[in-house]
Amino acid sequence: MAVRYDDASLAAHPPSLAPDYASTRRRAPSQPLIIIPHTLSELTGPVYGHETVRPGDDDLTRQHAGEPLGERIIVTGRVLDEDGRPVPHTLVEVWQANAAGRYIHVRDQHPAPLDPNFSGAGRVVTDAEGRYRFTTVKPGAYPWRNHPNAWRPAHIHFSLFGPSFLTRLVTQMYFPGDPLFAYDPIFNSIPDPRARDRLVSRFDMDTTAPEWALGYVFDIVLRGRDATPTEEPHDD
Amino acid sequence: MTDPRPDGLTPSQTVGPFFAYVLTPAAYDTPVLFEADIATPDAPGERIRIEGYVLDGDGEPIVDAMLEIWGADGEGRYPGAAAEEPGRNAAFRGFGRTEVDSNGFFAFTTVKPGPVPGPDGAMQAPHVSLGVFARGLLKRLSTRIYFEGEPGNEADPILSLVPSDRRRTLVAPRTTRGADAVYTFTLRLQGEDETVFFAV
Numbered sequence A: 001m002a003v004r005y006d007d008a009s010l011a012a013h014p015p016s017l018a019p020d021y022a023s024t025r026r027r028a029p030s031q032p033l034i035i036i037p038h039t040l041s042e043l044t045g046p047v048y049g050h051e052t053v054r055p056g057d058d059d060l061t062r063q064h065a066g067e068p069l070g071e072r073i074i075v076t077g078r079v080l081d082e083d084g085r086p087v088p089h090t091l092v093e094v095w096q097a098n099a100a101g102r103y104i105h106v107r108d109q110h111p112a113p114l115d116p117n118f119s120g121a122g123r124v125v126t127d128a129e130g131r132y133r134f135t136t137v138k139p140g141a142y143p144w145r146n147h148p149n150a151w152r153p154a155h156i157h158f159s160l161f162g163p164s165f166l167t168r169l170v171t172q173m174y175f176p177g178d179p180l181f182a183y184d185p186i187f188n189s190i191p192d193p194r195a196r197d198r199l200v201s202r203f204d205m206d207t208t209a210p211e212w213a214l215g216y217v218f219d220i221v222l223r224g225r226d227a228t229p230t231e232e233p234h235d236d
Numbered sequence B: 001m002t003d004p005r006p007d008g009l010t011p012s013q014t015v016g017p018f019f020a021y022v023l024t025p026a027a028y029d030t031p032v033l034f035e036a037d038i039a040t041p042d043a044p045g046e047r048i049r050i051e052g053y054v055l056d057g058d059g060e061p062i063v064d065a066m067l068e069i070w071g072a073d074g075e076g077r078y079p080g081a082a083a084e085e086p087g088r089n090a091a092f093r094g095f096g097r098t099e100v101d102s103n104g105f106f107a108f109t110t111v112k113p114g115p116v117p118g119p120d121g122a123m124q125a126p127h128v129s130l131g132v133f134a135r136g137l138l139k140r141l142s143t144r145i146y147f148e149g150e151p152g153n154e155a156d157p158i159l160s161l162v163p164s165d166r167r168r169t170l171v172a173p174r175t176t177r178g179a180d181a182v183y184t185f186t187l188r189l190q191g192e193d194e195t196v197f198f199a200v
């Protein structure tokens, strides 16, 4: 039979068109997406693991001669699938602005200082239990031109593969209690507030390293690995 | 070991405009993990170039998109799926990533995939899966590149799900440039001749 995962969970994602986020208006497809069965082309995927990272890729505070300015933080969490299984040995790419809210990207024109000791690019691989961890500095909020006086809440960009081409995910991690949440059309493009909250990391005293760095926990849930055509529907 | 069932998926967010220095960092100090040329010498199949533009609803080039491809080798084997046949296409990773340039132009070099199994025992025509990320895209757009002149296109089980007047947006015309086979695939994210995108 044709295999297709239960896709009710995809409702957690934002729609393609979120008019308050102006860039979606001319980029979102106007035609409905066509639903296709999951074939080998969707159920297989690139496998990138430990061979892709170098020592130090997981510490964004030690990639230059000196230490970056800013509040040093540790970010850790688990990558799971929808059924609660860990996603082991999968590559996680992260990038972020520096503590002043400035990216090293050539097109970032925000008049905040670059930090010669901070690039903001990191790579980690999950362990056998799906755990990842990296050290960085807390990124600053930054302005953008979406609407008058628009500011992005502080965030770290995440890119993950998971076990197949359909589990690929690019997202952003936020910090608890950010006063900019209410004004951010990217964050608010997610229709379900509970789903939105899953992008907000949790301050964690156990992760916090004494005399060194605050700890934040951010768990990530990718699509389930197993075809479930014969399984009973989940009643949640 | 399985944890309690999580509350739900982690929602997608846009890749934004500033991904290049980690995801496609050729112009930066970050080591490059993923390339646009993935045609390794050991991969069976015809060497092809897939190129085109990414355009928005006004027909304007999108200059800050990232594209990813996933395809089988010329014998229809996906990397990983071929692990039981050691020594065969071991270096071919099947996965490529590139950013568009300042004209919205992209190009991949790979091998033309062979047919791969589809649903209900049907074979799928040769195709490459394509993911599109960009500022303004809150989630990945998924589509497929098919190849002009392939006999399997007519009966392909996925193409058959696409209204016939829109199928041509997925079938890349073939030209030759010198000795190279070039397939042109233009992505129109919105509007007239809008590229077909799939819910996967």
Ligand SMILES: [Fe+2]
Pocket (backbone or CB within 6 Å): A097, A152, A155, A157, B016, B018
């Ligand atoms: Fe950002």
